[in-house]
Every structure is written in structure tokens, then in C-alpha cells.
Amino acid sequence: MDFPRYHKEIVGDLLDGKFILATDAKFIELKNNTDFYGKFFKETFDFYLDIKSDYAYLISEETMEMLSRDICIFIGLLCYELDKEGKNFLDEIQYAEFDAEQIDNLFDNSSYVDLIQNNNQLKNSEARKQFIGTLNRRNIIDRNSDKKFTFTPAYKVFMDFAKNFAKGKLQQNTVEEEAE
Amino acid sequence: MSNYYDMIKELFDIQVKEGLVKREVLNKIMSQYDHDILNKLIEYKFFKKVADDYEIRPVYFKFLEFILSEFKPLLPETIEKYEHSITSLFKKIKEGIGKDRNILLQRITDLYNEVRDFTEAVEKNTIRLISETKELKSNVDKIDYREKVRKASFWIDYYITPLNSILDVSHSQSITNRLLDISQYINVRRLNFDDETARQQFEKLYTFLVQTNDDLLRQSKILTNELLPLIERIRSESMILTGWIEFLKNPDKVKGPFVPKSKRAYPYNNAMYFNALEYVQEYMYTSDIYLDEPDLNAKDKWIFNKEFYRDAMIKELPMPNFFEWAGKTLRGEYKEIETEKFFSLSTLLFEDDIELEFDASADRMVIRTTEMNLRVPKIKIKRYGLS
Incomplete structure (x- = not known):
């Protein structure tokens, strides 16, 4: 064969x-x-x-939920913080090059401090470095140098997730409002 | 005006914002630039006095709008009024085609002017919409995403979509389509009309209409291909952000997207170290686990009180049919017989002191419990201990 x-x-x-x-x-x-x-x-x-x-x-149905959740937290926080800076986060994620220092800066000054501190993959610079390595091995990002990276089109899986999640939430709110 | 351009631009901006220029504001600006040119502005008919304040006259205002490309957007319904004037003029031209020549020439000129005003209004709106949309996209003012979406929806709902339908060629009632009909009619007249001057006027109008149709098509394309996707992207971006914000509120309780899982991990694999690290880190995470106390009701708490039922049974001795008694007792207490309770009562039969007898060949009786039908023998209880 x-x-x-x-x-x-x-x-x-x-x-x-x-x-x-x-x-x-x-x-x-x-x-x-x-x-x-x-x-x-x-x-x-x-x-x-x-x-x-x-x-x-x-x-796989038997998904590695922890990793999937951590990637979502990472990308979700990144989008939120980029938007807070007045940037178009979709454009940034699609086209911009990120460096570890910028990520550290965004995460260390984030208002989601509890969430970050309680996450072993994202809690500090060293942990995030390892995590970026994980994303690179899965081809979710593309490392351009030791500290710099860009997102690959795989980021869309997570954007779709967020979009569907928002739609679900909106529907849920509508149903709840109607029920009231 | 070129000598005092900066000052004039500032006055123009104030009128755009406030609708007129207040006396005190004007004085402040003049002292700021150190030019007292109020008399000149009035002499050149730049300003019109409105009570104590001033207003830039429309002719200058439009001129400034044009050179600065800063147009106040017109509501599509305002633009739509041209449809009525253009249609009515065209109708008049058709009706009066063989009548008074001078009136016909005047109507052709008027139609030309109306079409020109219409295209200018559309063009101004498109320019303004592009600038608004791009500003929204670049977000230099750092407005938050809710405001961004509100603005985007405002431009789409009140300006872009209605303007697009005015320009949509596929829509039979659109002005663009009306202009196409007019240009077809004019095309014939420019070739076969008897009067030379009128023919030239028709020719001029026809050339203008052809150019206008091209322009409108271009404007429509800009709206469809550029503005709508740009604004849709802002909307979609905000939807994603809403999703993330909701997700980040409680990420542990949400099932994430399926991420491919690394299945194989051979010790000699290059990625073994990282895979192992990833695996270990996954379980290093400890989150607080809260166990909710399940809701309990009286039924769930039922505990077999052997002594109570044994005493109840002893009072009934000698008993001709044990299971009949058990069924009756339970039905009397709970209105229905639950299998578990029935079996619990049946354990009384295994008490050491009980003396019973039954006929194995006799017919069996049926006891209906909530879950099943039980076929049970007739068991006679003669005594219990010394009773």
C-alpha cells in the first residue's frame, strides 16, 4: 500500500x-x-x-483541558491588555511581533493579577518563557528569536472559541431576561 | 484667507462644533493670534452677525469644508430628497419635450445641477465616513471597545447601510438606477433631437451622467468593499473581547477549545523533557475545590428502624401473610412501597427468634413497588421468641 x-x-x-x-x-x-x-x-x-x-x-474528546485553559487565559489576557492600550488586538495578534519583555510588561501590570499569580504557567517571567516554548512546539506561535515571536494562523481556533463563548453568553442572557 | 489661515481654520472648527462663533470666543481667538480682523471678516461677508455672535456664511463654510475635506455628514434621507427633484425634473423634460424650447433648456440645466449636487453630497458623505471609520479603527483617542462598537453601529445603521441602498444598482428603486434610466433617455435625445442647442445640452448632460454613474459605482464599491468590512471587523473584534472578558471571569469552570494532546512520550524523544515538564506542570496546579452539600429531603434520610417494625410485627402475631403485612404497613406510612424499604422490612424474616412456615407449592402474591413487581410467597409467622 x-x-x-x-x-x-x-x-x-x-x-x-x-x-x-x-x-x-x-x-x-x-x-x-x-x-x-x-x-x-x-x-x-x-x-x-x-x-x-x-x-x-x-x-480529541480527551482534551488536555489544563493546557487548553492556560492558552485561552494567555491569549485572552493579551487581547484584553492590548485593547486597553487602545490597539486593535486582532491586527496585533495577526501581524505584530511580540517580545518577552512586552509580554512581561503587559502581564505584570494587568488588573487580572490574581488570575496570573494563581496560574503556574503564567505567574512570572520564567514560567511564561516556558509557556511560550510550549506554544512554539505546538505551532501556535512562531519564534523569530530567543525572545521574539509572532502568532501563527492557529490563533484563530482561540478567537473562534471566544466569539462562540460570547454568543453563548449573550443568548444565555437573553433567555434569562425573557424568563424574568 | 491664506494670510490668516490658522485662525480661520480654528473659527471653522468652532462653528462645526457649536453651530456659530460666540463673541467672547472670537475675541479670545483674535487676541491669541494678535489679529483684529473682525471688520475685514464682516466686510468680505465671511461672517454674518447673529444677535451678538457670528456665523460663517454658507458659501465660505462650504468652501472651507471642501478644502479641508471635513464634511458634515448628511443623513441619507437628506440625500434621498434628490431622488424626488431629479425624478420630477426628468418627468417634466419628457412631458415638455416638444413644447417650449427655452423651458426645456432651463430644465436640462436644472437637472444637470441637481445631479451634480446629489453626487457631491454622496461624495462628501463617503469621504467623511471613510475618515470616521479609519479614526475608529486607528483609535488614537483610546476609546473603550463598548464605545467603539456603539460608534461603529451608529455609522452602519444611520449612514453606511442606507447610503449603500441609495447607491445599490441591483435595487430597482435606487437613485443610481433612476440615473441610469435618465441617461438612456438622454442618450437617444442627444442624437435625434431637432434643435441644435438642445442637442448640445443633452450631449453635455449625457456625458455628465455617464461620468456620474461611474462615480456612484465607485462610491458604492468603497462602501461595500472597504467601510462595511472595516466596521464589521470592529464589531467582530468586540465580540471576541466580550468572550474573553466573560471567560476570564471564571476560566476554571469553562471547557476550553479542544487543543491537540500530545499522546506519545518516548524517553528518547527530543521533546521528552518539555512534554514531561508540561505534564508535571499541569498537575502542579492546585485550585480550590468546593463541594456543595447535596440537597437532602426526608426521603433520602430514611433509615430502617428495625426495632420499631419488629415491635409492630409482634403486635400482629400470629400473622397469616408476612409480605401482605409489610406492604400494608409501608403503604399506610408512605402511600407507596419503595423497593428498598420493602427489602429492609423483609430482613425481619431472618431474625433468629422468629418461627415461620410457608407452603412452597402455594400460589405467590404480587407486591407492586415503585420500581418493580415482586412475586412473593405467602409466609405465615407463628410467633416471635416467647410471644
Whole structure:
């Protein structure tokens, strides 16, 4: 049986919890064999393969909730603090380059001090450095140097999450108001 | 005006904001610039006196608006009035086409002027809307996101969407469509009308209408392709921010998006150190756990009081049918027989001192409990201990 090119790397990366980005040659191979890989991951691991226009990743019901929650806190706080500075956070996350010092500055002066202090991944500069390493290994960010990084299109997963969460909250409020 | 440009610009800004220039404000500005030019401004008919205050005359005001590209946006309903004037003039031209020549020429000129005023109004609005939207986007005033969304919604609801529908070619009642009809009619007249002067006027109007249609199409494209997406993005941005703010209120109680999980971790894997670290850190997190006391009701607290039921049974001895008694007792107390309670009562049969007898071949009776139907034998209890 012939397997697609980069088969081993595609399976390895996805099972290691990485996003495969459109800029990666593996992405084209993955996209060209969507049906095969969709079935492969479903039948073999019971994972669902989600291929968007610019990234692909595996979804597992047995999600690592702590990591997922920490990434959400990190991106959510970043958006909030950028907006507080009067910046268009979507543009910033999509195009700007961040450096560790800027992140430290934003987090150390954040009003969400309790949330940050109680989170082992984000509580101080050293912890955040490690956390940025985790994001880099999963291709959520792209490290340009030891201290600088940009977000990859994988950030959209989290923006969609926030948008859906807000919609859910709004609906919930409407239902509650109607009930009153 | 060029000599006193800065001062004039300031006066213009004040009138835009306040509607007129108050006497004391004017004095303050003149002393600030050290130019007492009030008489000149009145002499050149720049200012009109309104009680004790001053107003920049419309001709200068419009001129300044134009050179500064700072237009006061017109409400689309104000722009829409041109539809009526243009339509009525066009109707008059059609009706009077074979009648008085001079009136016809005047109507053509008037139609030309109306169309020009209309396109200028649209253009001014588009320029203003673009500048407002870009300002909103760049957010130099650092307004908070709620205000940003409010402003964005205001521009969309009151200006951009209605203006777009005025300009929408696919909409049969839009002014753009009306102008297209007019240009088709004028196109024929410019070629076949008898009078030379009128033909030239039709020609001039036709060329202008063609150019106007192109301009309007361009304005419509700017609105559709540039302004709406820009403002929609502000709206979507705020939706995301709302989501984050709500999420950050209590992140532990929210199920996050599914993030791919690292499944394999071989000791010789390059990422082993980080994977292990990540794994350990995950469980290093300790959050306060609160256990809510479950709601309890009287039913949940039922405890089998063996002595009580044993005494009740002894009082009934000799008993012809134990299960019938158990059923009756429970139904009398609780109106229904719960299986658990029924089984609890049945444990009395296993007491050491009890003396009972039953016929294994006899018919069984059915006891209905809340969960099931139990087929039980008829058990006779003769005595209990010394009773």
C-alpha cells in the first residue's frame, strides 16, 4: 500500500499535538489526502481531523483541558491588555511581533493579577518563557528569536472559541431576561 | 484667507462644533493670534452677525469644508430628497419635450445641477465616513471597545447601510438606477433631437451622467468593499473581547477549545523533557475545590428502624401473610412501597427468634413497588421468641 508523502511526519506531528500550518509542505499533502487522513485518525485513534484553509489539527474528546485553559487565559489576557492600550488586538495578534519583555510588561501590570499569580504557567517571567516554548512546539506561535515571536494562523481556533463563548453568553442572557 | 489661515481654520472648527462663533470666543481667538480682523471678516461677508455672535456664511463654510475635506455628514434621507427633484425634473423634460424650447433648456440645466449636487453630497458623505471609520479603527483617542462598537453601529445603521441602498444598482428603486434610466433617455435625445442647442445640452448632460454613474459605482464599491468590512471587523473584534472578558471571569469552570494532546512520550524523544515538564506542570496546579452539600429531603434520610417494625410485627402475631403485612404497613406510612424499604422490612424474616412456615407449592402474591413487581410467597409467622 502506498502512503502519501511525509506520512510519518504528518502523523507524528499531529499526534504530538502540533498544528500543521499551510506554510508547511506537509499541509498540502494532508489537504490532498483529506479523506484518507480523516478516516485514518478516526479509525486508529478516535481523533477528529480538522483542516482549515491555513492550518490543520487533531481534535480529541480527551482534551488536555489544563493546557487548553492556560492558552485561552494567555491569549485572552493579551487581547484584553492590548485593547486597553487602545490597539486593535486582532491586527496585533495577526501581524505584530511580540517580545518577552512586552509580554512581561503587559502581564505584570494587568488588573487580572490574581488570575496570573494563581496560574503556574503564567505567574512570572520564567514560567511564561516556558509557556511560550510550549506554544512554539505546538505551532501556535512562531519564534523569530530567543525572545521574539509572532502568532501563527492557529490563533484563530482561540478567537473562534471566544466569539462562540460570547454568543453563548449573550443568548444565555437573553433567555434569562425573557424568563424574568 | 491664506494670510490668516490658522485662525480661520480654528473659527471653522468652532462653528462645526457649536453651530456659530460666540463673541467672547472670537475675541479670545483674535487676541491669541494678535489679529483684529473682525471688520475685514464682516466686510468680505465671511461672517454674518447673529444677535451678538457670528456665523460663517454658507458659501465660505462650504468652501472651507471642501478644502479641508471635513464634511458634515448628511443623513441619507437628506440625500434621498434628490431622488424626488431629479425624478420630477426628468418627468417634466419628457412631458415638455416638444413644447417650449427655452423651458426645456432651463430644465436640462436644472437637472444637470441637481445631479451634480446629489453626487457631491454622496461624495462628501463617503469621504467623511471613510475618515470616521479609519479614526475608529486607528483609535488614537483610546476609546473603550463598548464605545467603539456603539460608534461603529451608529455609522452602519444611520449612514453606511442606507447610503449603500441609495447607491445599490441591483435595487430597482435606487437613485443610481433612476440615473441610469435618465441617461438612456438622454442618450437617444442627444442624437435625434431637432434643435441644435438642445442637442448640445443633452450631449453635455449625457456625458455628465455617464461620468456620474461611474462615480456612484465607485462610491458604492468603497462602501461595500472597504467601510462595511472595516466596521464589521470592529464589531467582530468586540465580540471576541466580550468572550474573553466573560471567560476570564471564571476560566476554571469553562471547557476550553479542544487543543491537540500530545499522546506519545518516548524517553528518547527530543521533546521528552518539555512534554514531561508540561505534564508535571499541569498537575502542579492546585485550585480550590468546593463541594456543595447535596440537597437532602426526608426521603433520602430514611433509615430502617428495625426495632420499631419488629415491635409492630409482634403486635400482629400470629400473622397469616408476612409480605401482605409489610406492604400494608409501608403503604399506610408512605402511600407507596419503595423497593428498598420493602427489602429492609423483609430482613425481619431472618431474625433468629422468629418461627415461620410457608407452603412452597402455594400460589405467590404480587407486591407492586415503585420500581418493580415482586412475586412473593405467602409466609405465615407463628410467633416471635416467647410471644
